[in-house]
Amino acid sequence: xxxxxxxxxxxxxxxxxxxxxxxxxxxxxxxxxxxxxxxxxxxxxxxxxxxxxxxxxxxxxxxxxxxxxxxxxxxxxxxxxxxxxxxxxxxxxxxxxxxxxxxxxxxxxxxxxxxxxxxxxxxxxxxxxxxxxxxxxxxxxxxxxxxxxxxxxxxxxxxxxxxxxxxxxxxxxxxxxxxxxxxxxxxxxxxxxxxxxxxxxxxxxxxxxxxxxxxxxxxxxxxxxxxxxxxxxxxxxxxxxxxxxxxxxxxxxxxxxxxxxxxxxxxxxxxxxxxxxxxxxxxxxxxxxxxxxxxxxxxxxxxxxxxxxxxxx
Amino acid sequence: xxxxxxxxxxxxxxxxxxxxxxxxxxxxxxxxxxxxxxxxxxxxxxxxxxxxxxxxxxxxxxxxxxxxxxxxxxxxxxxxxxxxxxxxxxxxxxxxxxxxxxxxxxxxxxxxxxxxxxxxxxxxxxxxxxxxxxxxxxxxxxxxxxxxxxxxxxxxxxxxxxxxxxxxxxxxxxxxxxxxxxxxxxxxxxxxxxxxxxxxxxxxxxxxxxxxxxxxxxxxxxxxxxxxxxxxxxxxxxxxxxxxxxxxxxxxxxxxxxxxx
Numbered sequence: 001x002x003x004x005x006x007x008x009x010x011x012x013x014x015x016x017x018x019x020x021x022x023x024x025x026x027x028x029x030x031x032x033x034x035x036x037x038x039x040x041x042x043x044x045x046x047x048x049x050x051x052x053x054x055x056x057x058x059x060x061x062x063x064x065x066x067x068x069x070x071x072x073x074x075x076x077x078x079x080x081x082x083x084x085x086x087x088x089x090x091x092x093x094x095x096x097x098x099x100x101x102x103x104x105x106x107x108x109x110x111x112x113x114x115x116x117x118x119x120x121x122x123x124x125x126x127x128x129x130x131x132x133x134x135x136x137x138x139x140x141x142x143x144x145x146x147x148x149x150x151x152x153x154x155x156x157x158x159x160x161x162x163x164x165x166x167x168x169x170x171x172x173x174x175x176x177x178x179x180x181x182x183x184x185x186x187x188x189x190x191x192x193x194x195x196x197x198x199x200x201x202x203x204x205x206x207x208x209x210x211x212x213x214x215x216x217x218x219x220x221x222x223x224x225x226x227x228x229x230x231x232x233x234x235x236x237x238x239x240x241x242x243x244x245x246x247x248x249x250x251x252x253x254x255x256x257x258x259x260x261x262x263x264x265x266x267x268x269x270x271x272x273x274x275x276x277x278x279x280x281x282x283x284x285x286x287x288x289x290x291x292x293x294x295x296x297x298x299x300x301x302x303x304x305x306x307x308x309x310x311x312x313x
Numbered sequence: 314x315x316x317x318x319x320x321x322x323x324x325x326x327x328x329x330x331x332x333x334x335x336x337x338x339x340x341x342x343x344x345x346x347x348x349x350x351x352x353x354x355x356x357x358x359x360x361x362x363x364x365x366x367x368x369x370x371x372x373x374x375x376x377x378x379x380x381x382x383x384x385x386x387x388x389x390x391x392x393x394x395x396x397x398x399x400x401x402x403x404x405x406x407x408x409x410x411x412x413x414x415x416x417x418x419x420x421x422x423x424x425x426x427x428x429x430x431x432x433x434x435x436x437x438x439x440x441x442x443x444x445x446x447x448x449x450x451x452x453x454x455x456x457x458x459x460x461x462x463x464x465x466x467x468x469x470x471x472x473x474x475x476x477x478x479x480x481x482x483x484x485x486x487x488x489x490x491x492x493x494x495x496x497x498x499x500x501x502x503x504x505x506x507x508x509x510x511x512x513x514x515x516x517x518x519x520x521x522x523x524x525x526x527x528x529x530x531x532x533x534x535x536x537x538x539x540x541x542x543x544x545x546x547x548x549x550x551x552x553x554x555x556x557x558x559x560x561x562x563x564x565x566x567x568x569x570x571x572x573x574x
Contacts, residue, residue, distance in 0.1 A: 198386050199385045
């Protein structure tokens with residue numbers, strides 16, 4: 001049983017069960033809406049985790065790719081007359097292409113230097129979205145036409161709960177597949193020792209780029225979902241704070257743990273809602289809780305708890 | 314057959330000459346040792362041959378092809394792999410997974426198939442895992458396959474690196490101090506492993522401080538001192554060479570004394 005829980009596929013089943021069972025206990029559509037937001041952010045964080053937790057490369061600019069997905073489904077139908085679903089596909093492809101082109105030069109950088117370069121990339125994308133007001137509506141953002149698929153209008157919290165939940169399960173499954181494959185082993189090898197990976201024949205530059213492109217695609221899918229769900233997109237969706245939020249979710253939940261990504265997204269989405277009972281002290285409480293988590297569960301919530309369970313049994 | 318050839322290798326760091334005019338040839342199936350006092354340039358030479366440093370002068374040829382300054386992963390593809398003096402183990406992976414990474418070049422690397430775990434990927438994973446277990450058994454680590462590499466003792470990690478490098482199916486294997494930190498029993502085991510590797514026709518190039526081991530297993534020995542070649546020959550020739558005795562008695566008398574015994 002524990003072996004199953006620790007295997008990546010056990011985690012996929014766990015997430016699927018969670019998605020299927022949760023509506024039974026969520027009292028109102030308000031909570032369904034929050035759950036849908038958790039799934040959407042979790043999808044972006046699972047992708048980021050492939051890059052950070054498995055391949056060991058940091059990105060402080062992933063909201064940029066999230067924003068590209070979001071603006072694609074806004075600009076495509078509004079300005080270019082492209083149907084939403086096609087704009088969605090184009091947006092994800094565009095994010096992957098930009099990651100491919102920019103990733104090649106910046107992934108030569110390591111550690112803090114890579115962090116600053118990806119930070120710059122994210123800020124640059126957000127600036128374009130703020131300044132190209134004729135296309136993007138500027139700082140106020142723009143409305144996003146509702147998604148329509150074969151006459152089915154995809155709208156409302158319950159619908160988006162299922163769409164984002166099922167996509168998260170698929171996203172987690174793909175990530176689990178990858179981790180158990182030669183590509184996943186190459187990612188993890190690069191994380192632990194680039195030098196050793198190289199002498200064993202791993203083309204390190206290629207695999208770093210692959211992780212970067214894949215994680216950008218995950219972020220773009222999530223960004224498009226959020227825009228379609230909200231019916232509105234602003235430059236904040238691509239902003240620096242959102243990038244930091246993604247990294248925090250990944251680290252808090254546990255780098256290298258797919259379920260950790262879901263837990264991290266859940267805590268940072270749900271906790272601010274719960275903490276509103278503290279009124280003015282909301283942010284202090286949130287900060288304090290995060291610090292306590294990181295001090296006592298320093299490998300992230302899920303990996304630390306797994307280690308604890310293993311030791312105690 | 315000559316599989317590895319270094320010709321007139323030279324490199325310097327910040328004006329300090331680390332290597333100058335070093336040449337040697339290694340044949341398939343032989344155990345070729347590179348020795349010398351600390352700072353003689355042994356590890357630097359290894360780093361040049363394995364593509365981690367770029368030499369200022371000289372050529373490296375691998376199975377007849379000029380591979381000077383090739384990137385390490387391209388050298389691995391052409392049949393050269395190595396281990397490290399300061400361990401470069403994938404500590405967060407299990408012992409078996411470490412060796413499985415070594416199979417990378419022999420696996421199909423179709424990312425689309427990996428994303429969806431097609432049946433071919435599962436079959437391949439099983440084959441890779443099986444080969445990894447065989448190699449772990451070859452170096453005597455069969456029992457530790459599913460242990461986290463980070464939890465293994467030092468001597469086991471040294472052998473794990475050998476198994477991992479062997480997984481690439483090299484024609485030339487560079488071993489940087491494979492017996493360092495091992496107790497006498499472990500050293501004998503490493504000894505036997507190296508001999509069996511050479512018997513398979515793989516050229517083993519060895520940097521080692523354990524003189525007893527070097528003298529016992531090497532077919533030829535290349536002696537470096539202060540970045541230059543002092544001499545090259547069989548164990549018997551090197552042991553009695555006046556320059557070698559002078560260098561070792563001058564700096565590491567105890568090691569030379571042990572070499573005679």
